[in-house]
Amino acid sequence: MRNSWIIALREVKERIGSRSYVLFAIFGPLIILGLVYLLFVFGGNEAEKWNILVTDKAGILDNKLMPHPDPNVTYSFANDYIEHTDFANGKRYQQYDAMVEINEKVLSNKLSYVFYRTKPSFNLQAKVQYQVERRLEEVMIQRFTDLSVQTFREIKQPIKFSFRNVYDPYDQTSDVRTWVGFFFGMVILAFIALFGMTILRSVTSEKSNRIVEVLLASVRPQQLLFGKLTGVGISAFIQFFIWIIFIGLGLYLMREWMFPSIYDASSMNMAELTDNGRILSVQEKLYAGKEFNTIVDLVYERVNFGVMLTFFVLFFIGGYLFYGSFFAAIGSTAGTENDGQQFILPVLLILALSAYAGYYTVANPESELTGWLHYIPFTSPVVVMVKLTYGYAAGEAYQIWLSLIVLLLSAFFCLSVASRLYKNGVLQFGHRLKLQHLFKWLRK
Amino acid sequence: MLSVEHISKSFFRKQALDDVSLGAEKGEIFGLLGPNGAGKTTLIRIINRIVEPDNGVVRINGAIMTRKHLEHIGYMPEERGLYKSMTVEDHAVFLGRLRGLSKQDVTAKLNYWLDKFEIGDWKKKRIEELSKGMAQKVQFICTVLHEPELLILDEPYSGFDPINTELIKNELIHMRNQGKTIVLSTHNMKSVEEICDRVALIHHSKKLLEGRVADIQEERKEGLYAIRFRGNMIAFANALWSGFEVVDTENPSDNLFIVRVKMRGENTFDDLLKVLIGQVKIEAAWEVLPTMQDIFISIVQPKLTEAL
Structure with missing residues (x-):
């Protein structure tokens, strides 16, 4: 454990010291804040005069x-x-x-x-x-x-047919909010893809510069793999926390300084509301509230960031370990760095399909397929994030924990397979990776 | 100190080691010889517990080796690497801590070695700023930082210029004198003769030879003697008559010759000197022992021919 921790700390130090990491920590939140700003400015109807x-x-x-x-x-x-x-x-x-x-x-x-x-x-x-x-x-x-x-x-006045979910008659979980879940899921996938590639590069570079043999004379392959995954994972978390702080601070400053009238009652067209209020539908009332902005409302009022972030962290850990084991296994078994990148394509494709699964869940939250995708470890991190925004009925909360347990068990299974491949493949150099190599090294 | 007993290892259909046993005593430099692909690196990896043997055991001081023993072993592989973006100091701290040292210990020992090699100003340099030879020196320091009882070096001189080769060689001799055990895998036969106390030769996954360097040379000597003299070669040849056989001759300068001679019948080295004294001016005479290079080739070459 001590050695894994030493390896993890080295990984953290190397990642955090790299220029790309610093740039990503600064520009990532800035880009997100920029997009949010644009949505604030153009997402509502108060912007154009x-x-x-x-x-x-x-x-x-x-x-x-x-x-x-x-x-x-x-x-x-x-x-x-x-x-x-x-x-x-x-x-x-x-x-x-x-x-x-x-x-x-x-x-x-x-x-x-x-x-x-x-x-x-x-x-x-x-x-x-x-x-x-x-x-x-x-x-x-x-x-x-x-x-x-x-x-x-x-x-x-026509008769208004208002379609309501019987479990959510007051429409507390609107479609708009599910996109926030989708966004969280996409952040998980983006971080997995980004830091998964970091794992791949880290393993292949240790192989290509041969330091891995020196390390293996001190630590077990499993310890080395675990330390590496932990180190890269911690760097990802630090990156994520920097994002949270920057974005949180940015949103606060936007609300206080750039859009101070967002929730100021005086900026609403109250006369319009009161004049016609009696005969207006809910949507018309909202429409008449001239300063109403659905994006602002969504960001500041309707998302339960506490719950979302908690499950984000849990599913991020599960998803990262699950997918990370694939990246590590491919990195350790590949003969060259290019070789590894070829084999990583299917994993990236699965990540893309997982993103589509999240989109599918937004559109079909109750379908049978969504039910399955909710438990499949490849797709569960993003699907659960979307489902969370719809909310789980009382008595169904076990589903989210069950999905998490399935994800974590799958992650540990994949890690054990990956460490076997890692152990047998990491000292093989210069070959062209074939599937039969993987089967051979799995049997050893 | 180190005892390897009946080690066998195969990688799928390829036999890498076949029932290999050997041992290195405390305070000796043990040379592990063999052509490329003989199985030396596999054996070294097994000793370092990087690879598990199919059969056999490794013992350290009589006890079956465990991972705990790794803290007392220093290993420098042939294909050695360093993290290019790390500084020399960070690298040493990282590897030293993996070998069980505290950060303070590593820093103190690193300073000692940097001073000893007169490279104190490298401490904060990143590895990528160093030349290959400089990086090799850092690698050597990282290997011995935790003062291992057993040092295993795979081709330790590769990448070093003659001055640094000498530096490392002297360091190894110094460590041996301190009672450390050193296992050295090398193709450099000259260095084997110079510093190895005992050697083992592995070829085609089997151990073919093991023993003290002097003993092996003694066993394989062919009764050859060399005479360096000034004078006339014809006079030299006439003096020998039929009791001796000239094997080869060198003529480094006008009237200077080095001749290698083989005894015939019951003739001895003394007899050779007796017939030559007065005929030529003898400057030196010595018994010619086979070099480790000759022995290596004589053992490996027929095997290679057989294999072809």
Whole structure:
């Protein structure tokens, strides 16, 4: 054990001292934070601000659209017809991002063109359409019916079919959140692939520079393998903790300094909410809360990071040991470094399939195949992470522990096979690795 | 000290060692000889418990060897490597701790060796900054750092220039004088003659020869004597008559000759000197013993021919 620890410490020191490790520790979290920032900025509908000119020659809209101004969209009215070419090139129109054309026959032909300079997001398109439609609706109600707007809208309301999971009637585990599970699973796979390759390189370089024989004169092959896996694993964990600290700190700073209004009630369009609140559906209420951002909500409120990180660590350890044994076995049995990289391709392919299994679980969380993938050690680290976000019903929590036990038992089995291959293969040099070598060394 | 008893080892269909027994006494340098592929490295790996034998045992001071004994063994393989990115000091600490030393012990002993080899300024250098010969020196230091009772060296001189070869050789002799046992696998027959007390020759997985170097040479001598003289070669030949046979002649300078002579009949070295004195000016005369190189080739060559 002492010797394994000495070997592990050497691995940690070498990894942490390497330039690539430091760069990965710095730029990895920065890239993630950058992506999160972009999602914050563009993921919600508060980001774009549009200045729109409404051309309404017939004065149908009566120069108004909404009772209260929208913080993101400003409407100006022109009671004239403007050619879209004039709008495109005319100096006086350059301040407008788009032009909404309300023709004289709009109440009958129900057609309106919107000319934009840069294409707006779907959210903004929907918002403009929603606001113009509602104003036209008011006009039509006044012209063609004796009903009040409120009564008309009550009659017009379609029956909403809200599909709810009987075990989660309040939709506490939304589809969006499962992507967080998928993300965690992908981080596990990415770290396994990255540090698995580190194991492979470390073993093959020890073979190629022949120091392995010196080491084996002091330690057992199993101790050497275990020390190496532990050392690389600890480096991976240190890397991961650096990520957690950087990303956590980054998210905190973003919330405090860059997006201070995220949860500020004053930034919500409360008037819109209260005016129409009584007759709006839940989704419409959310839509009316102008500053609402699903990504922000997801990151800061809806993910239980405590549970996710706990199981992330457990399944990372299991997955790392499981896959790590493959990388170590291939590294020790390969004759050359290139040889090893060829044999590693199938393992990387399995990792890619495992990523697909995670995606499949997001789409089909309850399917029979997902049930199997949940226990198969190749796929369980990522599938369990996704399933965790759906939550386990009371009485089904054993499934996650069972999956973990299966993963750990498989990891120990693979480690014992890998150490046998390691012991017999690590002193073989210069050969071209064939499957028969592996079978031979397994039998020895 | 070291006793190898009836060791056999095969790798699938290939027999690497076949019932090999040998032993090295405390305070001696034992040479392990043999052509490439003879099984020397396999035997060394078995002694170091890197490879397990199919049959036979290794004993240290009479007791069956266990992993615990490895702490008292220093091993420097032929294909030796170092971690290129580590400094000399870190490397020594790493390998020293694996051999059971504390970090403080390693540092103290490392300083001793670096001072002894006058390479104190290498301590903080990374291995990749060192030349091959420098790295070999570091490797040697790492091997002896824990003051092993048994030192096993596979081709210890490879990569060393003559000066460093001499340095290592003197160090090995010094260690032997301190009572350490050294097992040396080498193709350098000159060094075998110079420093080995006893040798064993392995060929085709079997031990063919074991004994003291002087005894082996004595057993295999062919009654040859060499005379270095100044004078006339014809006069020399005439003096010999039929009682002696000239085997070969060297003529390093004008009237200087070195002639190797074989006795015929009952003639002795004294008789040879008697017939020559007065005929030529004898500068030196000695009995020619076979070199270890000759013995090695004489044993291995026929076997190689048979194998072909």
